[in-house]
Amino acid sequence: MAKTSVGLDIGTHSIKVVALSRGDKSPKLISLGSIVSPMPGIISDTTADLEALADSIKKLMTAVKIDEKEVVVALPESKVFTRIIDDLPYLTDSELTSAIVYVSEEFIPMPLTEVNINWQVLARADKNNSVSSKSTKTIVLVVASPKKVTAKYVKVLSMVGLTPKALETETIAVTRSLVGNNPFSPSTLIIQFGSQTTDFATISKGLIWLTRSISSGGLSLTRSLAQHFNFEMSQAEEYKKVYGMRRDQLEGKVYEILKPILDIIVGEAKRVIQAYEAKYPADPIKRVVLSGGGAKMPGLVIYFAENLGLEVQDADPWYFIEKDKDLASKLANDASAYSVAVGLALRED
Ligand SMILES: Nc1ncnc2c1ncn2[C@@H]1O[C@H](COP(=O)(O)OP(=O)(O)OP(=O)(O)O)[C@@H](O)[C@H]1O
Ligand SMILES: [Mg+2]
Structure with missing residues (x-):
């Protein structure tokens, strides 16, 4: 009999949820959705902030009509x-x-x-x-x-009336949704662009060999634009999403401001690849997959391809998931943001 499996990704910028029907056949999408996280959200340790976060999660679960009470939750790579x-x-x-x-x-x-x-x-x-x-x-x-970190997640879930079926790291989840356990897929570097952090993982033969997390993420990009242009954060966010790393836009001004932060991320990607290849020289990295909400930035794939000299792709966690046509357009818009949530929902019991 098919059963429902729910993945909940509590990000600092947005909360994402995915429900899949799991039976004998390939997993099928039942429902998905996201909601902006309250500030400071999961970063905070105060009960009032965590209650505000729990309220947002409740709202999201109601909006997407998920009434399953057991969920699989991600622990941030930066904390484990x-x-x-x-x-x-x-x-x-x-x-x-x-x-x-x-x-x-x-x-x-x-x-x-x-x-x-x-x-x-x-x-x-x-x-x-x-x-x-x-x-x-x-x-x-x-x-x-x-233990402090896991206890906080369990506390927030209990405020929502949910229980964790499992807690696992973001990297384990994205590896499942983006690479699976296919032993023949090319050795891959996954870069997960979040808001607070950017996470790296090298995957070979379906296994994780190296992980790293740095504190330069989407928020740093937005902050930098806000400072340089003297913008409100919301306007800076718009500029980032519209112009991003497109050099041909606004005389390359947005590009030039974002570049130093992206170069920190490119530099870290190179170090991760080097560290991995020094240890496993027979199995070099063949491709890079860009994931997370920040991966949607215009011009990003080209920028990484030029700087890393490797094949670079956008993440598509929905590839192996059956879905109805009417959901398909919703998925195409922000596929990469759901990599963690899909991976969580794909976890086997
Ligand atoms: N089209 C876009 N272009 C550039 N950046 C984008 C775009 N859409 C979303 N982002 C950025 O992606 C980030 C949010 O991504 P995501 O939802 O993966 O983060 P999160 O999971 O909430 O954060 P974290 O994992 O760090 O806690 C934000 O910084 C947001 O500005
Ligand atoms: Mg995230």
Whole structure:
């Protein structure tokens, strides 16, 4: 029997929700929608702010007619610690747990008592094979989420009357919606353009190998335009959306103001690619996918293609999702903004 699966992406700029019908056949879109986040929204720790956020989520769920109470929610990449451990030999379950705790102490910059550690074994070394052979490594994806962060999400959801079916990182969600677990898809760098942050992830053979998050995002772009032109933020936002990185517009003035911030993002993309390729030289990055609300900026794909020298594409999380015609136009307008929400809704139980 088909059941409904709901993905909820609580961004600092907007909240996105997607409901999919999941049965034997390919997933089918039931409903989707977004609403502007109240300020300061999820960044805040005060009950009053979180109540305002909960009200917005309630409004959104009513508007899109979703009455499912269990939802899959994303934790922001900037708040969690993700690491691939790819050099372990064959280990028993208990040895593996000890090894993960040992490595976790190194890469998590806070006491382990303050985080929840989850891991996923991506590959298991064969007990009888020699450790030196490449195919026999044990590979584990470790995600540590600060308990304070997850508690805040659970609190907001309970204010709405929802319960989390699962909490997972934004990167895990976008990987599912944009690449899936196709082992033959080309090695990909996903750049997720949010409002507060831009997140990077390298994906190969359907697995996440490296993640990074920086605090230059769509908001920095808008702020910069507001300062330079002495605009209100809303007007700066309009300019960003209309002119973006189109050099031929307004004598390239908007382009020139946005460029230094985009160059920070391009620079980070290059460093991520370099770091990944230094570790996995046999498997270079072949394409870049631009995702998140900020990926809709005019001229962005060309700018990244020119600066990275790689094939650059817009994200399309709806590609494998069945949908009615009347929803199709709604989807086309802001496909990339839903990458996280679609990925969450695609999560298997
Ligand atoms: N057409 C457009 N051109 C340029 N930027 C855009 C466009 N549409 C949306 N944006 C920008 O995208 C950002 C919002 O994207 P998104 O909804 O992915 O963010 P968010 O999930 O709310 O933020 P975060 O993940 O950082 O908390 C805003 O900065 C917004 O200005
Ligand atoms: Mg986001």
